[in-house]
Amino acid sequence: MSDSYRRWWPPRGVRADLLIAAGIAVASVVAGVAGAPGPAWPYGFGLALVAAAAVPARRRWPVGASVVVLAATLAYFALGNPMNPMVLAYMVMLYTLAEVRGIAVSAVFVVAVVAGLVWSESAEDSQGDIFRAVGWLLTAAAAGAVARQRNSTIAQAERRARAEERLRIARDLHDALGHRLSLINVQAAAALHRLGEHPERAESALAAIKEASREALGDLRATLGMLRQADERAPTGPPPAVAPATLEAAEVGGAERPGMAALDRLIAGARETGLAVRLRVECGRAAVPALAPEVDQAVYRIVQEALTNVTRHSGAGSAAVEIEFDDGSGQVTVRVDDDGSAVPGPPGHGIRGMRERAAALGGELATGPLAGGGFGVSARLPVRGAG
Incomplete structure (x- = not known):
C-alpha cells in the first residue's frame, strides 16, 4: 500500500465501525420495507440512519455518540415504529460505554432506553420484543464490562513487565560496571x-586500570547489545536465557554474558587489587x-558482586x-566469605540485586557476619533454573 493511499485510508478500527454502521443502516431499511411500514x-x-451514522464516532466521543x-x-419508538435493527447501534454504544466509562455509566443508558420503550405507543403490542431487546442490551453492557476488566488486566501486566x-536493566548495568569500576578505583x-x-609497580597498576576499563566497556556493550535485541514487551518472568561466555565475547550485537567459565579471569582481576582469593568448586560426580x-x-554475577563488596x-x-553442587537437591550453592569487617558496607544496590537475581530463579540468598569473623554471602540456586 502506497504512502499516499495510507494517508486517506481510515485505520482498521474506524473501517470496522463504518462497516457496522452500513450494516445497521441496510438492515433497518430491509426490516422496514419487509414489515409493512406505517405512516x-x-x-x-x-x-435509524442518524443512529447508524453515530457509531463511527464512538471511539473518540463515546458519551456524545451514545447520547x-x-x-x-x-424518538424512533415514540413515533410508534416497530422494533428495528437500529437497536444494534444502541447495543454497540452500550458495549463501548461499559468498556471505556464503566458499567455504571452504561447502566444509566440501559435504564433510559428501557423507560423509553415502555413509554412508547408500540409497547402494548410488542411486550415480547421489548423483553428480548432488553436482554440483548444487558448482554452488550455486560460484554463491555468484561472487555474493560480484560483491558485493565492487560494494562497491569504491561506496567508490571515494564x-x-x-x-533488570538496572541490575545488569550495576553488575556489568560496578565491579570493573571498583577495580579501577583501587x-x-x-x-x-x-x-x-x-614507578614499576605504578606501571603495573596502570596496566590493570587499562585492562579493567577495556573489560568494563565490553560489559557495557554486551548489555546494550542485548537491550537493543530485546522485544518491546518485556518478560514478566526470569531474565531471558543466555549462554555462558568469557569476557572476550563481550562485543556489540549478539554478545553473550559471562558464566562460570569466566570465574578464573574474574578472580585474577580481584587478585590484582591485592586481595588473596581462593576458588573451590566441589561436585559429587566426575564432571x-x-x-x-x-x-x-x-x-558469575553473585561472585562478582560479592568480591566487589569485599574490595x-x-x-x-x-x-x-x-x-558446591548437590545432586540430591538439584541445587548449586555459592559462598563468598572474607576475613574483613563483619559489618556490611553502606546501603546500596549490590546485595539487593543479588537477592533479586536469586529469587527470580527460584533460589535464595543470605548475607551476614561469620562466626569466626568476617562477612559472608551465600546463595542457593536450582541447577535447572526457575520452573
Whole structure:
C-alpha cells in the first residue's frame, strides 16, 4: 500500500465501525420495507440512519455518540415504529460505554432506553420484543464490562513487565560496571601511592586500570547489545536465557554474558587489587553438571558482586569463593566469605540485586557476619533454573 493511499485510508478500527454502521443502516431499511411500514416510517428511517451514522464516532466521543443514538432510538419508538435493527447501534454504544466509562455509566443508558420503550405507543403490542431487546442490551453492557476488566488486566501486566524490565536493566548495568569500576578505583589509588617510590609497580597498576576499563566497556556493550535485541514487551518472568561466555565475547550485537567459565579471569582481576582469593568448586560426580544458562550467569554475577563488596567496603586481606553442587537437591550453592569487617558496607544496590537475581530463579540468598569473623554471602540456586 502506497504512502499516499495510507494517508486517506481510515485505520482498521474506524473501517470496522463504518462497516457496522452500513450494516445497521441496510438492515433497518430491509426490516422496514419487509414489515409493512406505517405512516411514520420515513421519519423512523431517518432516525435509524442518524443512529447508524453515530457509531463511527464512538471511539473518540463515546458519551456524545451514545447520547445521539439514545435520542434517535427514543424518538424512533415514540413515533410508534416497530422494533428495528437500529437497536444494534444502541447495543454497540452500550458495549463501548461499559468498556471505556464503566458499567455504571452504561447502566444509566440501559435504564433510559428501557423507560423509553415502555413509554412508547408500540409497547402494548410488542411486550415480547421489548423483553428480548432488553436482554440483548444487558448482554452488550455486560460484554463491555468484561472487555474493560480484560483491558485493565492487560494494562497491569504491561506496567508490571515494564517495571521488571527497568529493574533488570538496572541490575545488569550495576553488575556489568560496578565491579570493573571498583577495580579501577583501587588500582588508581595504588598507582598514585606508588608513583614516586615504586614507578614499576605504578606501571603495573596502570596496566590493570587499562585492562579493567577495556573489560568494563565490553560489559557495557554486551548489555546494550542485548537491550537493543530485546522485544518491546518485556518478560514478566526470569531474565531471558543466555549462554555462558568469557569476557572476550563481550562485543556489540549478539554478545553473550559471562558464566562460570569466566570465574578464573574474574578472580585474577580481584587478585590484582591485592586481595588473596581462593576458588573451590566441589561436585559429587566426575564432571560439573551443566547449569541452565541463566543460572550460570547468576553464579558469575553473585561472585562478582560479592568480591566487589569485599574490595570496596570490608578491608579484607583474603576471600574464599566456594561453589558446591548437590545432586540430591538439584541445587548449586555459592559462598563468598572474607576475613574483613563483619559489618556490611553502606546501603546500596549490590546485595539487593543479588537477592533479586536469586529469587527470580527460584533460589535464595543470605548475607551476614561469620562466626569466626568476617562477612559472608551465600546463595542457593536450582541447577535447572526457575520452573
